[in-house]
Amino acid sequence: MLGACGGNARTRRSSEVVRPSFSADSAYRYIQTQLDFGPRVPETEAHDSCVAWLTEMFSRFGAEVTVEEGVTKDYAGENLRVRNIIAHIATDSSQKTILLCAHYDSRPWCDEDEEAAWYQPIPAANDGASGVAVLLEVARQLQQSKANGERLKACVDIVLFDCEDLGTPRFLDELDRQDTWCLGSQLWSKDASRRGKYTWGILLDMIGAPGATFYREYYSEQMAQGYVEKVWRAAADLGYGSMFRNERGGAIVDDHYYVGSALQIPILDIIHTDGQTGTFPWWWHTQNDDLQQIDRATLQAVGEVVMSQL
Ligand SMILES: [Zn+2]
Structure with missing residues (x-):
């Protein structure tokens, strides 16, 4: 029966593992497109263009897209326009909905770089574009799966958060507060009352670098231990155990922390740290977070792991 399956069908590589369909090339291109807009710093033209493009792409992949607009205060107390993008993917399994999220904004400051770069925005290939790109490719794959008549386990809401990375710049440390992030x-x-009832959720943040390591982040284990075990086991089964380290990681207040606390749902964070202490990689919040720090092999692994849960 060679060649009987279409390119997007789930294919068997070994006798045991069903390897989910996912294209790292496609995800890589979605990162490139985001970088081509320029840094997606809130209240810039690049950010506007990116919102329009994301809306168009998710619609093209058959999702119902909503852009929710609101106003909040930034670290300095100034009004800030926020646009969160929600793409709902309906399936036959309407009794369950899984939440997949990432942030799409870019940080306006390279405050972990040398001083001359502090007021430059980060390119945000990993810290922004990578999670978005994998979720776009997930949406495309789900559209294909539905077209192939495959049964999906749940409906999916993909939520792309804005203004995750506008936390107080390090060179203004005296103003720093944890809640200036996310x-x-x-x-x-x-x-929370307006939100759907989510069975559980996954947040992706900085998931494209060569040699990335993902530990079982502390709050993820607090909020979603069973799901952390399930996802890390799926990663090991797919052969990605050296990337998805089955060890406790640091505690990271990321978007999942606020979503999980407010909505009271289990949600976990797949986020790149070096070692178990939660230290971020050397390129984090520097000008080096560019396409050089993107590896298709990492995108492929994360994409397959996410797809294995849908
Ligand atoms: Zn960041």
Whole structure:
């Protein structure tokens, strides 16, 4: 029966593992497109263009797209326009909905770089574009799966948060507060009664670098231990155990922390740290977070792991 399956059907590589369909090339191109807009810093033209493109792409992949607009305060107390993008993918399995999220904004400051770069925005290939790109490719794959008549386990809401990375710049340390980060997800979660009932969720953040390591992040284990075990086991089964380390990681207040606390749902964060202490990679919040720090092999692994849960 060689060649009987279409390119997007689930294919068997070994006798045991069903390897989900996912194209790292496609995800890579979605990162490139985002970088081509320029840094997607809120209230810039690049950010506007990116919102329009994401809306168009998710619609093209058959999702119902909503852009929720609101206003919040930034670290300096100034009004800030926030646009969270929600793409709902309906399936036959309407009794369950899985939440998949990432942030799409870019940080306006390279405050972990040398001083001359502090006021430059980060290219945000990993810290922004990578999670978005994998979720776009997931949406495309789900459209294909539905077209092939495959049965999916749940409906999927993909939520792209704005203003995650506008936390107080390090060179203004005296103003620093933890809640100056994750502004889009804080705003979105505040309205918990308006949100759908999610069975569980996954957040992707910085998931494209060569040699990435993903530990079992502390709050993820607090909120979603069973799902952490399930996802890390799926990664090991797919042969990605050296990337998805089956060890406790640091505690990271990321979008999942606010979403999980407000909506009272299990949600976990797949996020790149070096070692178990939660240290971010050397290129984090520097000008080096560009396409050089993207490896298709990492995108492929994360994409397959996410697809294996849908
Ligand atoms: Zn960041």
